[in-house]
Amino acid sequence: MTDTRESVDALxxxxxxxxxxxxxxxxxxxxxxxxxxxxxxLARKFLMAGKSGLNLTKAEDVETCLAAYGEAAPCLRPMIEALPPEAVATWAEGLGQPVFAGSTGRVFPEAMKASPLLRAWLARLAGLGLETRTRWSWSGWDGDLARFETPDGECRIAPRVTVLACGGASWARLGSDGHWTGPVGDLGAPVAPFTPANAGLRVEWSPHMEPHLGSPLKNIGLRAGALASRGEVVISERGLEGGGLYPLSPALREGAPLELDLAPDVEVQMLEARLRKGPAKDSASNRLRKAARLPPAARALVMECARPLTREPEALASLLKALSVPHRGLAPLDEAISVAGGLRWDGLTEGLELAARPGTFAAGEMLDWEAPTGGYLLTACLATGLWAGRHAALHDG
Structure with a gap:
């Protein structure tokens, strides 16, 4: 087996x-x-995320943006302040990719896809002299040397400074497999276990739901524990998934029950009044359709989760405003969009340098933070990458 060694400035x-x-x-x-x-x-997960429209960031001020990161917000503050949402948009435009903000404030390139932005970025980096090597799998350290398994055998690199940006542990087929926790953990660096975030919810449906698999539940309210959101979810073969659900991941991960408000724009008293006006002999399905004005998928979900259905208007109105959906927790880690867990902040300096290995910095989903979808994931990856890179640049080696 070939074993080569070389020295580099920054790895x-x-x-x-x-x-x-x-x-x-x-x-x-x-x-x-x-x-x-x-x-x-390069950037396989980035390209996959951009297939349905690359959500770069959210058009909002720094404080609003930081609130999306929950407990990690104080740690991420200097990085987000150094690359706030408006700066992410400016960065993309500087690469020749104009952006626009949708009705919800989500910012997208006009091209929508990730590939034009990535091509422009890689061209810029190549012009600055970036050298890249693919199919190089990092396997840890041997003293000052970083070890790699490559198509040509084992190679060892002696860098003056290193930045680790190895991803989290979701979408392993695209490169984020979490294998880095072995060598980093061997250093004694504290690593919080990975858990799923922005993941679907596992629900065991009866055959009654089969005609509605793939159907959306639009503009509903959702609550789990102390967390609430509003948006859309899709009834899938395995349960529920979608942007309305993802902000509830922290509470659902802890086993909190899920409640759905199927009529978020209607006060419970008004809903009760509608139900009272309906013919007393109407079937349960007709009451949900005519009086509650629920679409077919929502009616099916009510019948799935709340049979036998009460006929008392007050109780039925309350049920529709807080429908409990029994579930079996979040989908497995590798099916999640992102993760919680990773390198803990108490093992890093303010410049994102590993206290256990001076001269080695870390960025991106390796760090212990989570956020809902909506541009926050990519914003934090870019911001922590910029922050780690700038501080690594100051390291003499």
Whole structure:
């Protein structure tokens, strides 16, 4: 087996948005950068996320943005302040990709897809001198050397400074497999276990629901524990999924019950009055259709979760405003859009340097933070990548 060794100025491990932004910061500071990626091409998860429309960030002020990160907000504050949502939009436009904000404030490139932005970014980085090596799988350290399994055998790199941007542990087929926790954990660096975030909810449906699989429940209210959201979910074969559900991940992960408000724009008293006006002999399905004005999928869900259905208007109105959906918890980790857990903040310096290994920095979903979808995930990956790269650039080695 070939075993080669070489020295480099700056090493970035991981070719997703955080790693590319760290490389950008290092190159912009005049450092020479080698970036390695275990997959055959860069930014695979980024490209997959952009297939249905690349949500770059959210058009809102820093304080509103930070609130989306929950307990991690104080730790992320300096990074988000250094690259706030408006700066993310400006960055994309600087790469020749105009952006626009949708009705909910979500910011997208006009091209919608991730590929044009990625091509422009990689062209910029190549112009700055970035060297990339794909199919290089990092396997840890041997003293000062970073070890890689490559198509040509084992290679060892002696970097003056390193940035780890190895991702979380969701979508392993795209490169975020969490294997880095082994060598990093061996250092004694504290790592919080990975758990799913922005994940579907597992519900065991009866055959009654089969005609409605794939149907959306639009503009509903959702609550789990102390968390609430409003949006759309889809009834899937395995349960429920969708943007309205994802902000509730922290509470659902802890086993909180899920409640749905199927008529969020109608006060309970008005809903009760509608139900009282309906013919007393109407079937349960007709009452839900005519008086409550629920679409077919919502009616089916009520019958699935609340049979036998009460005929008393007050009780039925209250039920429709807080329908309890029995569930079996979040979907498995590798089916989640993102994760909670990772390198704990108490093992990092303010510059995102590992206290257990000076000269090694970390960024992106490796860090212990989570956020709902809506541009927050990519914003934090870019912001922490920029922050780690800038601080790594100051390291002399």
């Amino acid at each position: 970035v491990i991981g070719g997703g948005p955080a790693g590319l932004m760290a490389a950008d910061a290092l190159l912009s500071a005049g450092r020479k950068v080698l970036l390695t990626e275990q997959k055959p091409s």
